[in-house]
Amino acid sequence: MLALISLLLVILFSILFVRIGAVALEMTGLSREIAAFQAQSAYTGVGFTTSESEYVVSHPVRRKIIRILMFVGSAGIASAIAMLFLSFVGKTAEESLYSLIYLAIGLLLLFLFARSKLVDRGLRYIIKKALKKFTKLHAYDYELLLGLSKGYSIGQFKVRRNSWLANKTLRDLRLNEEGVLVLGIHRKSQEKELFIGAPRGDVVIKPGDVIVCYGPDEVIKKLSHRIKGRRGDKEHEDAVEKEKIREMEERMLIQ
DSSP states (O other): OHHHHHHHHHHHHHHHHHHHHHHHHHTTTOOHHHHHHHHHHHHHTSSTTSHHHHHHHTSHHHHHHHHHHHHHHHHHHHHHHHHHHHTTTTOOHHHHHHHHHHHHHHHHHHHHHHHOHHHHHHHHHHHHHHHHHHSOOOOOOHHHHTTTTTTEEEEEEEOOTTBTTTTEEHHHHTGGGGTOEEEEEEEEETTEEEEEESOOTTOEEOTTOEEEEEEEHHHHHHHHTOBSSHHHHHHHHHHHHHHHHHHHHHHHHHO
């Protein structure tokens, strides 16, 4: 019976630890769904091969969280297997049956515990409070804050020589009238890579620059392929008109 109780406690600990890891990842800027998946993947060592994993481990704080989850997960899974084996070894058929029944009941209770929305809200509140107090994590979900699931996106593209953007200042381009904000510019200068953050209006866009911008997803995609000349000017004018219509629709919804 002691081995069976230990097994259930190990499973309970695993559930709580994965939940703590998920909240910690969420507090570094990941969305709730991605954070939960990556925490569970790291703890179990299964499925942590998605394209999102590179994005997760590139962040030093997230990488540390993932490393801890992997370390504790390896010990937790090994302990669970050992306790499961000890729960049935050396017992009669009747004792094994009772152990199986108790195990099924315990797993059902743990399942209900893990799926409870009330428990989830309580745990998330407690975990966030503790992490904010004892760590330096920041509770920013950038997908939610920037509306990345609502038709907006952050994109980057390289400016070609025949690009409509090339050799013009940001003020002359008037990208804000299309609903696009330039967040930064990566530029190679004398074999050194520079980053111009929050560039001013007098900054000239040069061929070879990598532009980081935020705005409607469709507008950014079209902007990255816009070429200089009358055609590019016409595309800019059309994009400005569409943005005016979108702004009018937004005002109507707000009112």
